[in-house]
Amino acid sequence: MFFVLILMALTNGISVLSFNQPKLCPTAQWNSKGSTLFFMSDMFTKYPILFIDSNNTIYSVSEKEHEILISFKDRIHSTSIRYSFMSVLSAIFVTMNGDIYTSYQNTIISKWIASTKKFVTVMNAESVCSDLFVDLNNDLYCSMTEENKIVKRVLNKNNEVDLTIVAGSNTAGSASHQLLLPRGIFVDTNLDLYVADCYNHRIQLFNLNEKHGKTVAGQSSTDITISLYHPCSVIVDSDKYLFISFYLRHHIVGSGPNGFRCISGCDGEGIQSSAAKIPSKLSFDISGNLFFRDGTDRLMKFTLEKNSCEYLPSTIQAMYSSILTNNQRFSRTLFDHPFYYYETIEITVSKNDLYIIIGNSSIDLYGHVYKDHFERFNPAGNLIAWYGKCCNKDQFKFTLDLKINTKYILVVTTYNPNVTGPFTITIFGLNTIRLQHMNVEVVVESIYSSALTQAHPKYDYRSCEDASESFYEAVQVEVNESGFYTILSSSSSSNMHLSNYVYEHNFNPRMEFGNLLTNRNNGCNGNPSKITIKLMTGIRYILVVTTCIEYQTGKFSIKILGKSNASFQRVDASPITNSSYSSNLTNANQKFPRFCGSSGYYYYETVRLTVLTNGVYTFLNDPQLFVSTYIYESHFDPLNPRRNLMPFYRHICDSKAGLTVKLRAGTTYIIVVTPIMPLYEVEFQVLAYGPTNVIFERFVDNSTYCYIGGPCDAQVKSIGLTLDDILRDQINRNMTINHQPFLIKISVAITTLILIAGIISSACSLLTFQNRSLRQTGCGLYLLASSITSLLTTIMFTIKFWFVLLTQMSISVHLSILQGGCKSIETLLKLFFYWDAWLNACIAVERAITVYHGVNFNKAKSKRYARWIIFILPFCIMATIIHEPLYRQIFTYDMRNVMLIESMTDDIAETIEDRNTWCTTSYSQSIQDYNTGSLFVHLLGPFITNFLSALFIITRSARRRVEVQKQQTYKAHIREQWQEHKQLVISPTILLFLSTPRLVISLLSGCIQLSDHVWLYLSAYFISFLPSILIFIVYVIPSTLYRNTFKNSRLKICQRPRS
Structure with a gap:
């Protein structure tokens, strides 16, 4: 029947498939990085479900809402189907007529009938179906992962018991008729079944009515295919080429006329490290684009690059x-x-x-x-x-x-x-x-023969203990010419299966992974022991021959094929020494987020490690204690646990878990011991094996406050604190002002008061100094300009505060706005603040010049100079801070929810819960030194100018009084002048005192813990801007002339409406 359907489809140009099997060109390539279309929900999904039909309609599932989500190709809004079986969906399949087959964790398989829009129960399976498929004969396939088999039911029959095992059996295994935790399935138009045999690391093809499968990709394939690691989804295009996604790895691979190639993730590119390492589902759309649904509920699209199908040559x-x-x-x-x-x-x-x-x-x-x-x-x-x-x-x-x-x-x-x-x-x-x-190179054959006896030492790749029960013989191998060599082994008995391992330089059964060059289990997977490896002249290699089954003895021979002769010599195991370190992890230990973006914290202990001899070392601990060990070179950064991490081989043995790593003498190494569960307290012991003893020394490093951000995404703080630094950890994301902490509410109130006070002060000062009689000299112009700059400073301070607050409260602010505000607001705030301070200094200088010239003071020249100075001053100030925007950048850090899937191998699932965007500065040391000098100039320069000018006015006035009133002493005149002009000294001193907090926080080291004294730092920041609202108090109120001018100006304004 299905052959007739296919023939009709070919002759009439219609599709009989509900899914897509695109015809791809030989050079097809996909965008390896992919793009996230949207998040399906905010729930972790054990079974990431995705189906795209031949109309490009996308079917997915929201576990949170118990809905099947349907996104149509040409519609903006999606529709949903609510299911009521009150269980988690594990798989869906959509047929040509729109019926949806669904399976649940409670083992029910149901069908949503498109014509009636109702669910009916199809069957109660004996186990959960992790994948479903309906073939052209309307037969339903169920991948029973826990039962290690694939079953088929003929849907046209009403007998629910009519189930057929089409792949696997009721027992797990790696034989051709067995499966081990299978997941994804696919049935092609020939009714051939493809199975993602997840824990056998292979793709099995079961032809129609065949019980034995053929490995078409992955482990144990006789053909050269590609290495797979927990494949979980497999689909096939129209030319029967495979496309596979992995479990616990973010790889997508595909086959084609050139063999297998990586589509995404295999070389460190592709899906970002923030994506989840959990099951993933693949599907094609009509155009050949690949869609990928992962366990963090992200729907990702890998676009088929149109220019990859270029014109193919025909000459x-x-x-x-x-x-x-x-x-x-x-x-x-x-x-x-x-x-x-x-x-x-x-x-x-x-x-x-x-x-x-x-x-x-x-x-x-x-x-x-x-x-x-x-x-x-x-x-x-x-x-x-x-x-x-x-x-x-x-x-x-x-x-x-x-x-x-x-x-x-x-x-x-x-x-x-x-x-x-x-x-x-x-x-x-x-x-x-x-x-x-x-021409082919001549092959030279070298043979070594011996026998394993009960007198031989014991070795077992499954254990790190001395109590291994497989006999072994270690043979030193040296070659005369570098090149590839193939090592074959055979035994005198067909029941004696040999396994070979090649080590470089040294071998000891207690350090079975040290210097190991070849894979484990060689020869113990049902295939002959065969190793092809590149051997170099002048290097000592140790070939270890052992048996796959314990206690076996007998004769064996080793044959090495290559371009030159190989020499053999039986050797004993290399000597090693052992060292140990014991301690316990408690709440007194330091804590860190073990995984990138994790909100969970883990205790850890850092131990400085010193080795005396170059070599390979093995570190073991008891896995039942639930601790992991890591080794770092030079420095361990708890906010970036990937940085400086030494490459190592982690292994889990019968009673020990550990790692093997190559270390150098004279280099500082840091061992980090941490539990695999958050805030877990435990005693532990680390055993070290190597060519010599190692030295353990516990130490504590408290330099983490020098960073902002989080694990694997941290940035070093520069000198000084900004409002961003002070408030970033205090603001609650996605919450209104009413739901912010008390500190934020008080800050809002203080900022509002500063703005109101600044507007009132500046308005009163403007009202005073706009009087033409006061602008006859440069001093009046300076005061008028200072009234404006004080207002601008207050307004910019308010803008700065609300920009930080609103951008931290909301995650929907466009990046260009964040970038523009980050680079411009703080720079403009400094410009107005420094401009106002220097105008105050100009006022003091102008007064000193007036006293110096006395009656000869030239008011016209003073006004002309003042205008030029007011105009040039901002350009001079800007020249000193023009570099600021270049060093101010937006720093984005993702907060992730991390789920540990496999503790000993650190396989995790991550979900992005929030994205923090901060404005940060990062200065080099030379720029920091320059900024420090510039800060002193702009803050202390105006004060020194004011202070010296005030002293000059007092002393100069006293000297002139002495010349006229000689009956009084010079000291008496000094006292009189002090009483008359003391506000000239007190005012800049107060302004300096109020500006001092800004100077202090601008010079603070980045390595401080803000949360301990956030009130202090925030108060200091607010106080530093008080000088901008005090111009009326500092200049108008102490002066009788200015007070009277202000009163007269105010009266004129009040009288205008009456007239």
């Missing part, structure tokens, strides 16, 4: 024909013996461009393309493209971007072993290309 540039014979053999697969015949061809291009390489033959071919060099004992090394098909015209077809001055090697072999025959290679391109046959 033949080179052809090569030959015959595969049995002269050259190798293993194109990872585990089989070398029974594939092959030929190597060097490819040289004349220009960087796209080229199409096609293999044709009467036999089934398989092709590999290598870059730089090909090592037949390491078929996966330097491989850039590989593919082959059975029973097809073009057995392989590569579309590659080839570069000049680069050596490419095409290896032509067969799809099946032990096959010979002719083949033809055709290359299409726009530029000339050269193909040349390559």
Whole structure:
């Protein structure tokens, strides 16, 4: 029946599939970073659900609202379907007629019928279905993760018991008929079933009615595919190429005519580190864009880059024909013996461009393309493209971007072993290309034979203890020529399975991961023990041969294949020493957020580590104590626990958990011990094994207050405190003024009072000094200008306060507004503040000049100079602070909710809960020194000028009085002048006293804890702006002339309406 449906679809141009299987070009590429379309909800989702139908309608789930969300392609608003089974949805599938199949954690499978808009129960499964699929025959597939099987039910029958196991069994395992915690499933148009066999790290293909699956990607595949780590979702395009997402890793990979390639996340790019490392669901839309729903409920889109499907060349540039014979053999697969015949061809291009390489033959071919060099004992090394098909015209077809001055090697072999025959290679391109046959290097074989007995020492890769029960023999291996070598092992008994491990320099079973070069479990996964590794001359290698099963003994032989002879010598384990450190984690220890953005805090203890000899060291602790150990080089920053972290290999053994790391003598290392649960108190012991003893020394570092931000996203504070620094931790996000802390409410009240007082003071001063009679000299002009700058300072101070408050209260402020306010407001505030201070100094100087010249004082010249000074002064001040906007930047820090998924490996899930945006400064030391000098000039300069001018006025006036009134002494005149002009000294002293807090907080080190004295710092900040509201009190009230002028001006204003 389904063949008829497919035929109708092809002839009528319609789709019979409810999902999308796009036809992709050979060079298809996706934007690796992706874009977040929206968040589905604010709830952590164990089963991230996503389905996109053939109309580009997106189906997702909100656990919080118990709704299925439906987003249509051409509609702005979404619709929703509320489900009432009161359980968490685990999977959905939408059919062509719009019916929605749903599965729940309570094992119910239901169907929402589009025609009636009602739910009906389909069946009660024996376990939770982590994925659903309905094939073209209307058969329902359920991935029962906990039961390690995939079951199928024929929906056209009413018998609920009619379930068939189509993949896996009731027992977990890694055999071809078994599964281990499977997750995502996909059924293609041939009714072939693809299964993401999550904990077997592979994708299994079960052909129709076949109980044994074939590994088409991942671990245990006989073909070269790609390494997978907990694959959880698999989909297939129209050409049956695979697209896979990972569990606990943020990788998306896909296959194609050139083999497998990474789409996102495999090289550290792609999805940001803030994204969750939890299950993810893949889906295509009509255009071939990839959609990704993760456990933090983010819907992400990876756009198919249209320019990646460029014009493909159709001109033949080179052809090569030959015959595969049995002269050259190798293993194109990872585990089989070398029974594939092959030929190597060097490819040289004349220009960087796209080229199409096609293999044709009467036999089934398989092709590999290598870059730089090909090592037949390491078929996966330097491989850039590989593919082959059975029973097809073009057995392989590569579309590659080839570069000049680069050596490419095409290896032509067969799809099946032990096959010979002719083949033809055709290359299409726009530029000339050269193909040349390559000779194969001669292989030298070296053999070592021995036997494992009960007298041999014991070793077990599963344990870090001495009580290992597998016998082993350590053999020193040295080679005469550097290159790739393949190590094969065999035993005298078919029941004796060997496992080989290669170490560099030294080996000790107590440090099984120290100097280890090869993977674990080699030879114990049902495949022959085979290692291909690059060995260098002059380096001592230790080959450890052991058994997969305990207590086995018997004869064995080691065969090494390579370009030169290898020498063997049996050796004993290298000597090691051990050291220990014991302590306990309590509430007296320091705390830090262990993960980036985490709001949970963990106790930790820092221990300085000193090693006396270069080498590899292993550190162990008891995993039952729930503690983790980390090693840092030079310094540990609790606000950035990734910085300076030493690369290490973490391992969990039967009774010990630890890490192995390479350390150097003369370097300072920091060991950090922390529990895997927040605020967990525990005693612990760290055991260290290495070539020599190590020295442990506990110490405490309290330098974290020098930073703002949070884990993995911190910034060093510069000198001085701004209003941003003082208030940033006191403001509640997304709350009104009524819900802010008392400190903020008081600050709002004080700021309002300062604004009102400043406006009143400046208005009264303007009313006084706008009088023409007072502006006959430069002093009057300075006072008028100071009235304006005082008002501007007060207004800008108020703007600054409300800008900080409102931008911290709301998360919806546009970044350009934040950036503009950050760079301009503080700079303008400094400009007006300093301008006002220097105008006060100019007033004092003008008065001193008036006293100095006496009756000869030139008022016209004084006014002319004053106008120029008032105009030039802001430019001079701005020149000293012009660099400020360059060093003021917006600093964004995400607050995340972190869920620990796997404690010992630190696999976590993160959800962005809030985003903090702060205005920060970051000065170099030279700029800090300059700012300090500039600050002293602008704050102390006006005071010194005022003070010296006042002293000059008093002494000069006293000297003139002495000349006229000689009956009084000079000291008596000084006392009289002091009584007359003392306000000239007192006023600047008061202004200096009020400005001193600004000087102090501007010079404070960034390494202070603001929360302990926030009232003090905020009060000091407010006090520093009081001089701007005191101009009327300082200059008008003490002067009889100015007071009378103010009264007269006020009376004139009051009398105007009456007249």
